Amino acid sequence: MHSHPEAADTLIVGAMLYDGTGAPPVERDVALRDGRIVAIGNLSNWLAEEVIEANGRALAPGFIDVHTHDDTHVIRSPQMLPKISQGVTTVVVGNCGISAAPVALKGDPPDPMNLLGAREAFAYPTFAAYVAAVNAAKPAVNVGALIGHTALRNNHLDNLKRAATRDEVAAMRAQLEEALANGALGLSTGLAYGSAYEASTEEVATLAEPLAAAGALYTTHMRTEFDAILDAMEEAYHIGKHARVPVVISHLKCAGPSNWGRSAEVLASLDGARKYQPVGCDCYPYSRSSSTLDLKQVTGDIDITITWSTPHPEQAGKLIKDIAAEWGVSQQEAGKRLQPAGAVYHNMSEDDVRRILSHPATMVGSDGLPNDPLPHPRLWGAFPRVLGHYARDEQLLPLEEAVRKMTGLSARRYGLAQRGEVHVGWHADLVLFDPAKVRDAATFDKPQQVAEGIDAVWVNGVLSYRDGQPTGERAGHFVARGPREASANTSANVAF
Ligand SMILES: [Zn+2]
Numbered sequence: 301m302h303s304h305p306e307a308a309d310t311l312i313v314g315a316m317l318y319d320g321t322g323a324p325p326v327e328r329d330v331a332l333r334d335g336r337i338v339a340i341g342n343l344s345n346w347l348a349e350e351v352i353e354a355n356g357r358a359l360a361p362g363f364i365d366v367h368t369h370d371d372t373h374v375i376r377s378p379q380m381l382p383k384i385s386q387g388v389t390t391v392v393v394g395n396c397g398i399s400a401a402p403v404a405l406k407g408d409p410p411d412p413m414n415l416l417g418a419r420e421a422f423a424y425p426t427f428a429a430y431v432a433a434v435n436a437a438k439p440a441v442n443v444g445a446l447i448g449h450t451a452l453r454n455n456h457l458d459n460l461k462r463a464a465t466r467d468e469v470a471a472m473r474a475q476l477e478e479a480l481a482n483g484a485l486g487l488s489t490g491l492a493y494g495s496a497y498e499a500s501t502e503e504v505a506t507l508a509e510p511l512a513a514a515g516a517l518y519t520t521h522m523r524t525e526f527d528a529i530l531d532a533m534e535e536a537y538h539i540g541k542h543a544r545v546p547v548v549i550s551h552l553k554c555a556g557p558s559n560w561g562r563s564a565e566v567l568a569s570l571d572g573a574r575k576y577q578p579v580g581c582d583c584y585p586y587s588r589s590s591s592t593l594d595l596k597q598v599t600g601d602i603d604i605t606i607t608w609s610t611p612h613p614e615q616a617g618k619l620i621k622d623i624a625a626e627w628g629v630s631q632q633e634a635g636k637r638l639q640p641a642g643a644v645y646h647n648m649s650e651d652d653v654r655r656i657l658s659h660p661a662t663m664v665g666s667d668g669l670p671n672d673p674l675p676h677p678r679l680w681g682a683f684p685r686v687l688g689h690y691a692r693d694e695q696l697l698p699l700e701e702a703v704r705k706m707t708g709l710s711a712r713r714y715g716l717a718q719r720g721e722v723h724v725g726w727h728a729d730l731v732l733f734d735p736a737k738v739r740d741a742a743t744f745d746k747p748q749q750v751a752e753g754i755d756a757v758w759v760n761g762v763l764s765y766r767d768g769q770p771t772g773e774r775a776g777h778f779v780a781r782g783p784r785e786a787s788a789n790t791s792a793n794v795a796f
Contacts, residue, residue, distance in 0.1 A: 308333045309761060311348035312732065315359035318700050320708035320721035325700060330359060332728040335761035335775075340724055350763070352756060354732055358699070361707040361720050362389025362729035362757060363683045367550060367582045367665025369393070371400035371430075371445070372421040378439040378774055382670060384765045385750040386683040387731030387757055390779065392714060394446030395550060395667070396521040397490025401430030402475050403451050410460055410495045412592045413450065414640060417671055427479035434778045440764050441776040442729070444716060446519060447479045449489040449504060450496045460495040464503050477510050483780025485714050486517035486545070491532075492524055493594075501535055508543035515715060516781060519548040525555040529562070530569055537573045546578035548713065551667050553589065554652045555645075557601055563652035567659050574661065580713060582665035583656050585685045587648040588744070590669060590676035593641035598631050602647050605744070607674040609641040616674050617745075642672050644744065657690065658697050663713065664706040677747040681740030684751035688739040699735060717782025728761035 308331035316325040317340070329343035339346065365383060371393040374380060383391055393399065398413045401424035408419055416422070424430035427447065434443050452472035453460055464472065476487060487508055490496050508518050518540055522532035533549065540547035549570070554562045573579045590607065598604060604620045615623050615638060624634035635641075656662055664686050668679030678685075683706055691702040711720025718726040731754065738753030750768060757765035762775035 305345050305347045306331070306339065306343070308338060308346055308348040309350065310758070310763070311343060311346055311351045312359055312730070313343070313351060313353055314356060315354035315732065316356055317722060318358055318360040318703040320361040320704060322700055322704035322708065325358065327356070330722065330730070332758065332761045335728055337722060337724055337726050337728050340722065352732065357732055357755060358735050359722075359730060359732050360387075360703045361722055362731050362759065363387045363664075363706040364390045364392070364710040364714075364716065364720055365666050365683070366392045366548075366663050366710045366714060367395050367584070367667045369395060369398070369415050369667070369669055370443075372417045373670040374439040374441070374443050375433050375437040376417075376421070377670070378437045379770055380440040381750070381770060382668060382680045384440045384757055384759075384770060385754060386680070387733060387754045388441060388683060389729035389731070389757065389759045389776070390442040390444060390716060390719060392444045392446060392485065394448050395488050395519060397448045397450035397488055397493065397496050399446060399448035399451045399488070400424055401427045401451075402447075402455065402479060404455050410450075410454055411640065412490065412493050412495070413454065415592060415669055415671065427482045427484060431482055431778045438774045439776040440770065440774040441759060442719075442779045443776065444485050444714060444779045444781070446486050446488040447476055447484050449487060449499070449507065450493065452476065452507070453496060453499065460498070462498050463500045469503055469506050472507055473510060476507065480510060480514040480516055483778070484516065485781045486519060487511055488519045488521070488550070490521040492521055497523070501538060505539045505542040508539055508545065512544040514781070515783065517546040517548060517714065518543060519550055521550045525553050526559055527556070529554065529559065529566060533566070533569050533573070537577065537579060540577055540579065546580070546713065549579070549581040551589070551665065552581040552583050552656050552662070553648050555589065555647045560649035560652060563655040567655065570659070570661060580661040580663065581656070582663040583653070584665060584667050584678045584682050585653065585657055585690055586676070586678055587650050587653050588644050588646050588676065589648065590642070590644045590667070590672070590678075593635060593638060593643040595632060595635050597645060597647070598635040600631055602645060604646070605644040606638060607642040607644055607672050607676075609638040612638055642669070644676055654690075654696055657686070662705060663710045675747050677740065677742035677744055679742070680747060680749055681742035681751060684738050684754065685740035687733070687735070688753065692735060692738070715781040715783065716779060719779075728758055730758045732756040
């Protein structure tokens with residue numbers, strides 16, 4: 301029997317293929333050509349310009365970081381080393397109510413929009429302008445985008461400490477519709493922050509109405525993650541039901557010592573809602589959170605590490621209680637003097653993190669803060685930490701399930717068409733890693749460290765990272781919302 305060799309740009313030979321559906325791995329060869337996966341199977345009769353011997357290492361869809369604040373970073377630092385080095389091939393920006401577009405500032409960006417950069421970083425009055433800037437920057441990863449409710453409030457309200465009027469909501473809605481027409485994935489809120497806290501449920505529900513016709517979704521950093529978390533979840537479900545759209549609860553957690561141990565109750569609420577409407581969540585695999593310094597959380601009952609401070613940059617890396625002692629003032633007073641500032645809050649229990657991470661509706665998202673000079677290590681380590689620490693070392697979940705939570709589940713939820721799973725004809729976003737070696741190296745003390753065991757990363761078929769180094773190729777681009785595909789794996793309830 302004679303067969304003519306088939307030709308590919310790249311042939312990956314002898315991989316254990318984790319296809320992103322949650323199915324157990326199988327040994328396969330995979331061929332890539334012109335940015336697409338063109339064959340999967342025994343491809344020993346194929347020729348390719350480049351052949352990579354996988355030697356039984358894991359090949360998976362490139363990881364999708366559904367929770368990022370990389371809005372301006374993908375333009376300013378398009379090599380995207382913190383993400384490509386983890387095997388991430390697509391980032392979703394615009395989370396927690398803050399997006400770089402569409403934005404017109406009146407002065408300095410209000411908290412927490414300042415997480416995305418200083419005034420000059422906000423140069424995109426329309427979403428179309430942002431899309432053009434992303435593509436012009438040629439980032440190393442693909443970029444999908446949510447539109448932030450707080451960003452829209454900033455554009456139309458003279459004062460963020462109040463609810464929007466009916467006319468203001470209409471003006472915000474017009475901007476949201478422009479973004480949806482240009483491929484935005486959905487609307488995000490950050491209702492816990494002072495800049496959105498006074499927004500009524502009705503304000504958000506009305507603003508969310510155009511999402512359904514566009515096939516978009518609603519994501520929320522809820523009004524609270526502390527004692528009243530169940531009420532905040534009900535508010536999220538209500539908004540999703542009103543707007544008839546899927547809901548993603550951002551970085552689901554039980555925050556604050558009085559709330560520790562309630563993850564079973566919180567997940568029971570999620571499961572209850574999931575009987576009636578599509579609801580899921582994301583989380584990062586750490587028991588400390590990070591954001592701007594919020595004086596409401598400076599209560600003395602948890603440790604808080606300062607990561608940056610505009611008036612006191614020399615205090616970065618210290619605990620606020622030690623700064624307060626050094627200054628001879630209360631922690632509240634120290635917090636006031638440090639503002640504006642960034643912080644890491646030691647505010648979760650490990651048992652809750654594990655229970656939420658292993659729930660089948662939970663995706664992995666880093667919530668990394670790329671502009672922080674002493675960033676929470678999730679920026680560089682979230683994905684390898686799930687694969688290495690939680691799946692391999694702690695046996696919290698099977699590796700194929702960990703992969704599904706960062707690929708297939710994520711792509712289906714966000715409408716990232718033909719990504720997140722390995723199928724012939726789909727985009728060739730792939731990561732080759734060593735399951736025995738993969739490990740997050742980033743720590744709270746030394747957070748800017750590339751992960752170990754991530755051996756090769758392809759973005760749109762282009763080898764972009766290999767053996768601990770970027771190749772210099774940057775093949776990512778803006779990805780518009782596509783049709784939300786039906787699940788291939790009915791047993792795991794992957795659709796939502
Ligand atoms: Zn958030």
